[in-house]
Amino acid sequence: MSRIIVTTSGKGGVGKTTVTANLGMALARLGRKVALVDADFGLRNLDLLLGLENRVVYTTVEVLAGECRLEQALVKDKREPGLVLLPAAQNRTKDAVNPEQMQQLVNSLTESYDYVVIDSPAGIEMGFKNAIAGAKEALIVTTPEIAAVRDADRVVGLLEAEGIKKIHLIVNRLRPAMVQVNDMMSVEDVQEILAIPIIGVVPEDERVIVSTNRGEPLVLSENPSLAGKAFDNIARRLEGQTVEFIDLHPTHDNFFTRIRKLLSSII
Amino acid sequence: MTSDSTLPDIVSSVAPPSGGVNHNLQVRFKNEEGKLLLILPAETETSSSSSWADIWQQLKQRLNAGDRFWQPNTTVHLAAADRLLDGRQLQAVAEALGEVQLTLKRVYTSRRQTAVAAATAGYSVEQQTPSALNQPLTSSVPLAEPLYLQMAVRSGVEIRHSGTVILVGDINPGGIVVANGDILVWGRLRGIAHAGADGNSKCLIMALQMEPTQLRIADYVARAPTTQLTQVYPEIAHVTPEGIRISIAADFSKSQFLSS
Numbered sequence: 001m002s003r004i005i006v007t008t009s010g011k012g013g014v015g016k017t018t019v020t021a022n023l024g025m026a027l028a029r030l031g032r033k034v035a036l037v038d039a040d041f042g043l044r045n046l047d048l049l050l051g052l053e054n055r056v057v058y059t060t061v062e063v064l065a066g067e068c069r070l071e072q073a074l075v076k077d078k079r080e081p082g083l084v085l086l087p088a089a090q091n092r093t094k095d096a097v098n099p100e101q102m103q104q105l106v107n108s109l110t111e112s113y114d115y116v117v118i119d120s121p122a123g124i125e126m127g128f129k130n131a132i133a134g135a136k137e138a139l140i141v142t143t144p145e146i147a148a149v150r151d152a153d154r155v156v157g158l159l160e161a162e163g164i165k166k167i168h169l170i171v172n173r174l175r176p177a178m179v180q181v182n183d184m185m186s187v188e189d190v191q192e193i194l195a196i197p198i199i200g201v202v203p204e205d206e207r208v209i210v211s212t213n214r215g216e217p218l219v220l221s222e223n224p225s226l227a228g229k230a231f232d233n234i235a236r237r238l239e240g241q242t243v244e245f246i247d248l249h250p251t252h253d254n255f256f257t258r259i260r261k262l263l264s265s266i267i
Numbered sequence: 268m269t270s271d272s273t274l275p276d277i278v279s280s281v282a283p284p285s286g287g288v289n290h291n292l293q294v295r296f297k298n299e300e301g302k303l304l305l306i307l308p309a310e311t312e313t314s315s316s317s318s319w320a321d322i323w324q325q326l327k328q329r330l331n332a333g334d335r336f337w338q339p340n341t342t343v344h345l346a347a348a349d350r351l352l353d354g355r356q357l358q359a360v361a362e363a364l365g366e367v368q369l370t371l372k373r374v375y376t377s378r379r380q381t382a383v384a385a386a387t388a389g390y391s392v393e394q395q396t397p398s399a400l401n402q403p404l405t406s407s408v409p410l411a412e413p414l415y416l417q418m419a420v421r422s423g424v425e426i427r428h429s430g431t432v433i434l435v436g437d438i439n440p441g442g443i444v445v446a447n448g449d450i451l452v453w454g455r456l457r458g459i460a461h462a463g464a465d466g467n468s469k470c471l472i473m474a475l476q477m478e479p480t481q482l483r484i485a486d487y488v489a490r491a492p493t494t495q496l497t498q499v500y501p502e503i504a505h506v507t508p509e510g511i512r513i514s515i516a517a518d519f520s521k522s523q524f525l526s527s
Contacts, residue, residue: 146440150422153439157421161327193439193457195419 002110005117005238006039006135008159010151012122014143015172018208019231020119021049023139025217026235027115028083035074035113037106038088039131040121041096047087050077051215061089064101070108079220084113094126099133106134115238124158132159137166140196143173144185149193156194168199170234175204176248200234202227203248293427294325296333298412302342303369305360309348319356326360330367332418339368345390347376354384361388410448420444420458429465440480449473459483462504472504477513487511 007020017040024036038046041060047053058073063086070086077083086109089096109116120131132138138159142152152169159167171187178184187201205227211218218228219235226246233243297304307322330337343364345357352360361371374385375393385392411430420426420434422441431448442458444450447465449472456474461483463470468485478496482489482504489504489511501516514522 150441153421153441154423157328157419157424158324160331161324163327193437195437 002114002116003238004106004110004134004136005115005139006120006132006137006164007117007139007141008120008128008131008155009122009141009148010124010155011142011148014141014148015202015208016122016141017045017049017119018212019139019141019170019172019202019234020117021046022217022219022228022231023235023238024083024115024117025050025077025080026219026232027117027238028077028080029219029232030235030239031082032114032239033082033112034115034117035084035086035109037086037109037116037118039102039118039127041088041127041130042090042093043121044088044090046119047075047085048215049212050083050085050217052077052085052087053215056087059087059089060105061092061096063105064097070105094121094130097130099129102130103134124155128155128158132162132164135164137168138164139168139170139199140194141170141172142190142194144171144179144187144190146185149185149190153194156196167196169194169196170200170202171198172202173204174201174248180249199237200230201245201248202230202234293425294322294329295411295414295428296329299344302344302372304344304346305364306346307348307350310350322350323359326363328418328424329416330363332416335417336415337367337369341369342372343369344373344375345371347374347378347381349377350381351378352376352381352384354388357381357384357388357390413448414446419454422458438479446470460504468506473501473516475499475501477502477504482511484511 007016007023009016020036024034028034036046036050038044040046047056052075055075058068060073062068063070063073074084074086077085106116106118118131118135121127140152140156142148156167169191171190174187175184179186187198191198203226205218205225207218207225208227211221218224219231221228224232226248230246233246236243292308294308295306297306345360357374364371371390373391373393374381375395376382376385377394382392382394411428413431413433414426414428415433416426417435419436420438420442422439424442426432426444428445429447431451432444432446433451433453434444435453437454438444438452438456438458438460440457443461444459445461445464447463447467449470450460450462452460452474454474455476455478456472457478457480459481460472460479462472463485466485468487470484472482472484476496476499479491482491484504484506487506487510502513503516503519504511504513505519
């Protein structure tokens with residue numbers, strides 16, 4: 001039984017596409033057949049992050065118009081044979097397709113792939129509705145900021161109303177040092193509001209920028225950074241493995257941090 | 268919010284944006300002689316924003332929020348008023364009800380097309396509104412029966428009810444509950460709660476953890492102090508001559524005795 005997962009967040013710029021690209025790659029490396037679907041029509045990025053931009057010939061719109069077969073539009077990854085991308089049209093807007101069409105498309109992908117991961121655009125309008133149309137489960141990506149969490153909360157409500165009950169949380173771009181001195185929401189703070197099970201915590205990592213620009217997902221690097229490992233762990237947890245969460249706090253309570261904590265708790 | 272009649276910052280004099288609760292604005296359920304009445308907001312009374320998508324979302328939310336209380340095989344009568352429903356939408360409603368083992372039997376409608384669609388789908392049809400809905404909305408309508416919900420009122424969700432609302436779960440920031448009666452939150456109140464929305468300033472807002480964005484009782488508005496909570500205990504918000512005040516729940520009944 002293949003799984004149809006949508007990555008969504010409400011707010012833009014929290015890392016939906018980065019998560020989708022890395023997760024897809026990590027799942028493929030675990031030996032799964034993965035189809036990534038870019039549902040961000042008009043503002044497609046997923047092909048860039050995967051380094052597949054120059055191989056895109058057909059897109060979803062051509063498939064739906066009957067101008068090509070679905071298999072023709074799928075872009076095979078050059079590094080992982082199990083991974084394919086269904087690119088979004090760049091010259092159209094979100095209204096170019098409707099939820100029924102997306103559902104059909106996604107369902108036909110399940111015939112040959114273990115995972116179908118749909119990258120949702122920001123917002124809760126037509127593009128979002130298209131992205132969640134065929135999905136059976138959802139990954140909510142949020143950063144530890146009030147605005148992102150608020151939007152994520154709204155999206156969780158919408159997903160629940162649509163009957164998508166299997167929802168997991170990914171907290172992205174966490175800065176453990178800032179959390180420690182109470183300058184950033186902690187994972188617990190985020191979870192307290194959203195009240196959905198957590199499947200991964202990804203630390204802020206400069207190498208994400210490099211990897212995005214090069215089109216090489218983090219999980220591919222030879223000695224992956226903490227963020228790369230975190231993505232890999234999320235993939236394993238999706239597979240049903242129990243993986244310990246990485247301890248992100250760099251310095252364990254030494255004398256100074258303990259004093260600082262003590263002081264801040266008094267104030 | 269620390270309590271023992273600590274003063275939250277008051278912004279009274281500002282009238283809350285919404286007046287009373289027009290209880291025809293949202294999808295609601297009503298018990299009536301052994302059956303359940305599912306009442307859709309009338310098309311004429313709602314703004315254009317209350318589209319089928321909104322109604323559908325509200326219906327799903329209500330069904331999910333009361334999960335435990337739907338008795339299997341209860342008959343549901345749909346009061347669609349002047350709302351235009353096609354066969355597909357009727358089927359969607361019936362399926363959603365079926366998921367919690369409720370059975371749609373009868374459709375009340377004042378629209379011919381809806382009646383035809385319902386009859387085609389095999390439901391009995393009555394081309395009028397049921398008795399309960401014929402009562403005119405005069406100024407003093409008795410409070411509706413309390414609405415019991417078990418859900419998280421997430422950002423963007425708005426619950427409106429013309430009686431008391433009992434919520435098992437949190438009101439998250441960005442969520443709002445408006446009631447003509449009291450609001451009792453068995454959870455965290457972080458969004459907005461508006462009790463006594465039709466003007467009854469004796470109404471109360473109760474929460475296990477009171478961290479609201481804003482509290483409104485009748486025409487009074489208060490926002491929470493910006494200081495962080497240090498200790499958490501159940502609290503009750505009520506209207507005093509100085510505006511909305513918050514008391515520790517355990518001391519509330521005592522203080523009411525003393526003041527009266």
